[in-house]
Structures are given as C-alpha cells and as structure tokens.
Amino acid sequence: MNHRKTAEEILQLVGGESNVQSVIHCMTRLRFNLYDNSKADRKSLEQVDGVLGSNISGSQFQLIIGNEVPKVYKEIIANSSLSESKSAEGETKQKKNVISSIFDVISGVFTPILPAIAGAGMIKGIAALLVTFGWLQEASQTYQILTVIGDGAFYFLPILLAISAARKFGSNPYVAAAIGAAILHPTLTAMFAEGGSISFVGLPVTVATYSSTVIPILLAIWIASYVEKWVDRVTHASLKLIVVPTVTLLVVVPVTLITVGPLGAIAGNYLSTGTNFLFQNAGIIAMILLAGTFSLIIITGMHYALVPIMLNNIAVNGYDYMIPAMFLANFGQAGAAFAVAMRSKNKKFKSLSFTTALTATMGVTEPAMYGVNMRLKKPFVAALIGAAAGGLLYALTDVKAYIVAGMAGLPGIPTFVGPEFIFAILGLVLAFVAAAAVTWIMGFEDVMASAEETTTEEKTVNTATEADAEKASEVIASPLSGEVRPLAEVSDPTFAQEIMGKGMAILPSKGEVVSPVDGEVVTLFATKHAIGLKSTNGAEVLIHVGIDTVKLNGEHFTAHIASGDKVQKGQKLVTFDMEAIQAAGYDVITPIIITNTAEYENVTTLAEGTVNSGEAVLDLAVSATTSKEAS
Incomplete structure (x- = not known):
C-alpha cells in the first residue's frame, strides 16, 4: 500500500479537507467527524487500496483500515492543515445522534444474548420437527423436557436482557437480574392470575405479563442505572455494599410494576398489533x-x-x-x-x-x-x-x-x-x-485483475511461502482474567465479523492487561486502550480494551510500557479502572485478535468459562508442510 496515495484519495472522497471537522484513529480505523456525511463517497472509498470497509456510528464516519491505520493517519495529518490536537478536541465535542444511539443500545443489549436465544430456538425447532414427522409424541416426557429447555430462555428473557442491559448502561448486572427475577416471581404471577386488584403501599399495581417480554425490562434497567449511580454517589463508601442495591431494588421494582412495566407491555402489544395489522390488511x-x-x-x-x-x-x-x-x-x-x-x-x-x-x-x-x-x-x-x-x-x-x-x-x-x-x-x-x-x-462489469496483480502474483505467492516457513505453531496466553466470550458477542461488527482477524474476547473481572506472549510492543495507542504486540514466533496480537473506549482519550487507563519495548509473557502492560469506564457508558468486553490470521492454518480457542491471566486461550497452528519447512 502507498500510504500517502491512500491518504490523499481518502481525504478527497470524504468531501475534501473543508468537510473534515476532525479526524482521529484507533487501532483499526480512521474516525472522521464530518460537517456533512452525505458528501462522503462511501462506494468509492471502499474501493481505495487499503480500505476494508466503512461504517457510520452515531454521526461519526469510520473507515476500517487495519494495521496500517497509523501510517495512513500520519499521511493525512502531514499533507493537510488538520492537526492531531484539533482532531482530539473535535472528537470529544462531537454530538451523538439520538436515533443512532438507540440503535447502538439495542444492538449492544441483544448481541450478547443471541446465542442463548438461538440455541433455545433451535431446540424448540428440533422438538417441533420430531413431532411433525411422528418420531416423538407431545405427551411424552422427552418432548416436555425438550420444551422446557427450549422455552426457558424465552420465558426468563427479561432476566437475560436485564444482565446484558446493565452491562450496556454501566450498572450492576446482578442487581439488574434481581429486578428481572422479581417481576417474574411465581407469587406475583399468581396474584396477577387471580384477577383481583393489587396495590403496593396504597398505589395500584397494573396487571401485566412480563415473561418473554422485552420493552418493560429494558426501560426498568435504564431507570435502574440512574438510580444506582445516584445512590452510589451520595452514599458513604462504608455503606455502599448494602445501601446501593437495597435502595435500587426498593425503588425500581415498584416503579416498574406501577408505571414502567405496564406502559412497556402496552407499547410492546401495540407494536405487535400494528405489525400484524399491516400484514393482514x-x-x-x-x-x-x-x-x-x-x-x-x-x-x-x-x-x-x-x-x-x-x-x-x-x-x-x-x-x-x-x-x-x-x-x-x-x-x-x-x-x-x-x-x-x-x-x-x-x-x-x-x-x-x-x-x-x-x-x-x-x-x-x-x-x-x-x-x-x-x-x-x-x-x-x-x-x-x-x-x-x-x-x-x-x-x-x-x-x-x-x-x-x-x-x-x-x-x-x-x-x-x-x-x-x-x-x-x-x-x-x-x-x-x-x-x-x-x-x-x-449482467455486470466484471472485476479484472490489474497488470500489476498479474505480473506480481508468482512473486507474492513465493514471498508468502517464505514468510510461512519462518512461522511456528504457538499458544497465546490470556492477557486478562475474566469470562471467555466468542467474538460474535462483541457489539462492534469489525471484531464480531472477524474483519481484523480471528480470535476471542474476554469480559474482564480485573482491570489489568498483561502480555500474552514473549515479544515486542509494536503499537501502544495514545489513548492506551489498545496494544499491538508481535511475539518472538511472529504472531501479531491486538488487545482492544472495551468498545469505543478511544473516546475516553486515555482517561481511566494507565500504561506501564511504551511502543518498542521488549516484553515477557505475564508482564503488566496496561491497567484500567473498569468501574469508571462502565459508569461512563462503555462496554469493557475486550477482543483479542490475531491480526495476521491469514498466516496460520487454524486459530483455535482453547478455553471457555472463566480464565485467569496467563492461562492458554488460543492455539495458532501452521500446516504440517510449513512446520516441516520451519524445522
């Protein structure tokens, strides 16, 4: 890639320098704040050499570049009147689009729970197929247990959503789960089923069905996030463990039952009714x-x-x-x-x-x-x-x-x-x-191989083979302690769709990042939220703490190394204030990406559940032929 040429083409296609309010970059993409996003030619931009794709997040226009993004950014700054200080300032002042923010919240809440919903749904489908083909009777206990497995995630969907929403809103997920459990409690369900009037401290409680619903619990946890933060702020540190969750539950559950829940249920029913009316009429x-x-x-x-x-x-x-x-x-x-x-x-x-x-x-x-x-x-x-x-x-x-x-x-x-x-x-x-x-x-205008691609094809293959011959299989250790998650659960599509490479994610339980390999710090981003490493065996590892945490401009992060430093496995790289980052509204789930995935035959996740930093989590395997050559 010719970085200067790529930078010049990008600057021209985003509407020219006059259309750029500010530009910064993270480990994978250029982030433009444009005066007018409509002036950016997305189709042409995605054809530029080195551009992997584009995305609009809120009002921010993003170009996915990959490992070369610092060099492209440097050329943009060097060959324009834009400055790094102005870019950073523009980012912090950028206003968020309300509709885009709502979509971002919904995406962030539903993405982590989709595997549970998908798995339960598949089991319901399998059970239905078995009955349809006469291989199983509805009255059988096997069918009933399969139904329980399939329905469980949907019946208790408010609890799953509560945990996920709490992580998105930066509140305690277990208190949120308690709120979901309260509105699904059998005693409350039985009171609703009796049909009589219900009250709490003299205030009427509206009868509503909460199992399998979505909107009531999302509204409840949104409110809970503000209540919890306010109570936490005014409570002495010695009393927070007891006072904060107690007050949150006592306020939010009744408010949900009396006002929020019924309104959410009614809104949900109207949405369903409206959709059905449209399709029926x-x-x-x-x-x-x-x-x-x-x-x-x-x-x-x-x-x-x-x-x-x-x-x-x-x-x-x-x-x-x-x-x-x-x-x-x-x-x-x-x-x-x-x-x-x-x-x-x-x-x-x-x-x-x-x-x-x-x-x-x-x-x-x-x-x-x-x-x-x-x-x-x-x-x-x-x-x-x-x-x-x-x-x-x-x-x-x-x-x-x-x-x-x-x-x-x-x-x-x-x-x-x-x-x-x-x-x-x-x-x-x-x-x-x-x-x-x-x-x-x-028909269509076919993509033709350029003359340069044709004449250099054999050279490229030979170069790749030589590079692979130097590669060796390698095991990557966990850089954090926490819960192992698949990349598909990460709300950022750049990571979830493996555009940057294969890997895994960890939801950290401790705000400390250590080196997963012996090697060198290739890149430490200025905001300290992302680290690029290269191991002594050639693995290129990207550790990206949180989603969109570049917007914090380094706040709540402390770096213990610098670019170019030699590091050993287990050495402390970065520490971060996990609770403060979540309180600021950011997801702390951390993708660990092998950015040179193409140089390996397989990238396999070795761990599941909870891991400690230093434990093996990824296996990078080269082909048998390559291993033989390397030896």
Missing part, C-alpha cells in the same frame, strides 16, 4: 416491500431496532412476519453472489463470490453484500428483486416464523416449522433463483 405489499428492502435496512443498522418487535410478536402472538423477510433478503444476496461466481472471468473474484454466496445461505450476508454485490451494483439490485419475489410467495401463502432459531440461513430452517413449512422452503429457493437469474440477465 396490506399483506402482499407489506411482505414484498419488507423482503425487498431488508438488505437496505441491514446496511443502515436499523434491523437491530426490529429485534424487540420480532421477539415480542412471537411472545404475544406465537408468530412473526419480519423474520421470514430477513431470510429472503439473505438468500437473495446469496443468489446474486452465486450468479457472479458463475459469470466472472476473474479467478480470484470468482472464488470470493462463490465463498460469500455459501456463507450468505448460512445467514452471514455481509461478505456477499459488501464484497461482491454492492461492489458491482447490479447484482445488489438483483438481490433485492429476488428477495421481493420470495416475499410475494410468502405473502400469498401467509408464511410465518414460529420460533427464533439462530441465524437467518440454512441452520435456522426450524424457524418455519408449521403449516406453511413447504412454502417457506420454496420461497427461499425462489429468492435465490430469482436473484441469480436477474443477475445473469442484467
């Missing part, structure tokens, strides 16, 4: 439009705002119409990418298109959507048309989703187990085939 148009535009919704990030409605629909009505539209959108993207793979003459791009088409059928559409279809434009339009065609069939046959069973792809097929199951499958096939056919008919 404008069914064909509604499903066609939703399926045909769902990929656009995903691009904006607004699909996160629909998750509570989807879950609430299933909880209240037993079915949902939006989840099927998401399936159709994904299969439309898959079909368009598959047609590109069939027609492209560029071997490298053909392989990319085929691979991304396959992953899209499994429910992961971003590679196909951003890497292939949007890049070529016409296939993306074809994908929308294919999804709309499937939407027509779904509208005519009234296809619904009855459970939440993982990603909207082949693994999630049990979602449709019900009377319209066959039509659900036919609709997915139609979306795929229609998108592929329209892509084939419309």
Whole structure:
C-alpha cells in the first residue's frame, strides 16, 4: 500500500479537507467527524487500496483500515492543515445522534444474548420437527423436557436482557437480574392470575405479563442505572455494599410494576398489533416491500431496532412476519453472489463470490453484500428483486416464523416449522433463483485483475511461502482474567465479523492487561486502550480494551510500557479502572485478535468459562508442510 496515495484519495472522497471537522484513529480505523456525511463517497472509498470497509456510528464516519491505520493517519495529518490536537478536541465535542444511539443500545443489549436465544430456538425447532414427522409424541416426557429447555430462555428473557442491559448502561448486572427475577416471581404471577386488584403501599399495581417480554425490562434497567449511580454517589463508601442495591431494588421494582412495566407491555402489544395489522390488511405489499428492502435496512443498522418487535410478536402472538423477510433478503444476496461466481472471468473474484454466496445461505450476508454485490451494483439490485419475489410467495401463502432459531440461513430452517413449512422452503429457493437469474440477465462489469496483480502474483505467492516457513505453531496466553466470550458477542461488527482477524474476547473481572506472549510492543495507542504486540514466533496480537473506549482519550487507563519495548509473557502492560469506564457508558468486553490470521492454518480457542491471566486461550497452528519447512 502507498500510504500517502491512500491518504490523499481518502481525504478527497470524504468531501475534501473543508468537510473534515476532525479526524482521529484507533487501532483499526480512521474516525472522521464530518460537517456533512452525505458528501462522503462511501462506494468509492471502499474501493481505495487499503480500505476494508466503512461504517457510520452515531454521526461519526469510520473507515476500517487495519494495521496500517497509523501510517495512513500520519499521511493525512502531514499533507493537510488538520492537526492531531484539533482532531482530539473535535472528537470529544462531537454530538451523538439520538436515533443512532438507540440503535447502538439495542444492538449492544441483544448481541450478547443471541446465542442463548438461538440455541433455545433451535431446540424448540428440533422438538417441533420430531413431532411433525411422528418420531416423538407431545405427551411424552422427552418432548416436555425438550420444551422446557427450549422455552426457558424465552420465558426468563427479561432476566437475560436485564444482565446484558446493565452491562450496556454501566450498572450492576446482578442487581439488574434481581429486578428481572422479581417481576417474574411465581407469587406475583399468581396474584396477577387471580384477577383481583393489587396495590403496593396504597398505589395500584397494573396487571401485566412480563415473561418473554422485552420493552418493560429494558426501560426498568435504564431507570435502574440512574438510580444506582445516584445512590452510589451520595452514599458513604462504608455503606455502599448494602445501601446501593437495597435502595435500587426498593425503588425500581415498584416503579416498574406501577408505571414502567405496564406502559412497556402496552407499547410492546401495540407494536405487535400494528405489525400484524399491516400484514393482514396490506399483506402482499407489506411482505414484498419488507423482503425487498431488508438488505437496505441491514446496511443502515436499523434491523437491530426490529429485534424487540420480532421477539415480542412471537411472545404475544406465537408468530412473526419480519423474520421470514430477513431470510429472503439473505438468500437473495446469496443468489446474486452465486450468479457472479458463475459469470466472472476473474479467478480470484470468482472464488470470493462463490465463498460469500455459501456463507450468505448460512445467514452471514455481509461478505456477499459488501464484497461482491454492492461492489458491482447490479447484482445488489438483483438481490433485492429476488428477495421481493420470495416475499410475494410468502405473502400469498401467509408464511410465518414460529420460533427464533439462530441465524437467518440454512441452520435456522426450524424457524418455519408449521403449516406453511413447504412454502417457506420454496420461497427461499425462489429468492435465490430469482436473484441469480436477474443477475445473469442484467449482467455486470466484471472485476479484472490489474497488470500489476498479474505480473506480481508468482512473486507474492513465493514471498508468502517464505514468510510461512519462518512461522511456528504457538499458544497465546490470556492477557486478562475474566469470562471467555466468542467474538460474535462483541457489539462492534469489525471484531464480531472477524474483519481484523480471528480470535476471542474476554469480559474482564480485573482491570489489568498483561502480555500474552514473549515479544515486542509494536503499537501502544495514545489513548492506551489498545496494544499491538508481535511475539518472538511472529504472531501479531491486538488487545482492544472495551468498545469505543478511544473516546475516553486515555482517561481511566494507565500504561506501564511504551511502543518498542521488549516484553515477557505475564508482564503488566496496561491497567484500567473498569468501574469508571462502565459508569461512563462503555462496554469493557475486550477482543483479542490475531491480526495476521491469514498466516496460520487454524486459530483455535482453547478455553471457555472463566480464565485467569496467563492461562492458554488460543492455539495458532501452521500446516504440517510449513512446520516441516520451519524445522
């Protein structure tokens, strides 16, 4: 990459220097505060050499660069009137967009609990399939236990959401869980079931159903976060352990039962009723439009705002119409990418298109959507048309989703187990085939290999082979103590989608980062929230403490090393005030990324549950051939 050329192209395509209020960078991306985001040419920017993708978070325009971001940033500063001091100041004064903030909260709350919901949904789907094919009777104890396993996560969904929301809002997750448990308590449920009037200290308690609901508990924990912080601030340190949780519970649970809970339940019911009314009274148009535009919704990030409605629909009505539209959108993207793979003459791009088409059928559409279809434009339009065609069939046959069973792809097929199951499958096939056919008919301007790529291909392969020959398999230790989490649970898509490389995440229990390897500190970002290391065996490790913590500008972080320092495994690198960071509204989950993943055959997570710093967590394996060469 020519860093200066890349910097010049980026500055031009974001609307010119006059459109830049400020720019900073973190370990992976450039973060622009632009006067007008609409002046940034995102499509052209994503074609610039070295740019992996783009994202808008709040009102901040972000370009994902990767390991080379410090060099590109340096060239932007060096070749413009922008300054580092002005950039830092601009970041701190940047106002947040309210709607984007709401989407960010919903995404941050639901992402960690999706595995539990997906797993439970799959079990419900498997049980339904076993009954459908006559392999299991509904009256059998096996079926009843399977139902309990599948329904558990949904019935106690408020507790799961309470824990996740507390982490997002920076309050105590266990106090939040206690709030969720209180509103689901059997005694309270029985009082509601009796149908008589209920009061608390003379104030009327409105009867409401809280199991499987979403909005009431989110509102409750949001309020709890403010109550807890206020009580903590006015309470003497010696009394905080008892006073803070006691007052929080005594205030928030009654407030939830008397006002917040009923209002949230009513709002949720209205959302479900409104959705059903739309599909029942404008069914064909509604499903066609939703399926045909769902990929656009995903691009904006607004699909996160629909998750509570989807879950609430299933909880209240037993079915949902939006989840099927998401399936159709994904299969439309898959079909368009598959047609590109069939027609492209560029071997490298053909392989990319085929691979991304396959992953899209499994429910992961971003590679196909951003890497292939949007890049070529016409296939993306074809994908929308294919999804709309499937939407027509779904509208005519009234296809619904009855459970939440993982990603909207082949693994999630049990979602449709019900009377319209066959039509659900036919609709997915139609979306795929229609998108592929329209892509084939419309055609596209193929991606051609440049002369430079063609003449240097053999040299690149040889260089990579020589580099691999120096690599050796390596075990990476945990840089923190805490709970092991998969990257998919990280709310930042750059990490969750493994754009920077494979790895894992840790939800820390202690604010101390130690070196996971013997090696060198390649980069210590100025805000001290992220460290780049290179081990003596060549592994490149990125440790990113928290999500969006770059905005703290180093507050609550203390560095014990500097760039260029030699370090040993277990040596203290950075300490941070975990509670203060959470109180400021930031998630402290910490991704540990192997940024040179491509140089290894496998990157395998070795640990689960709770780990201590220094314990083995990642295994980096090279191929047998490479190992032999290295020896």
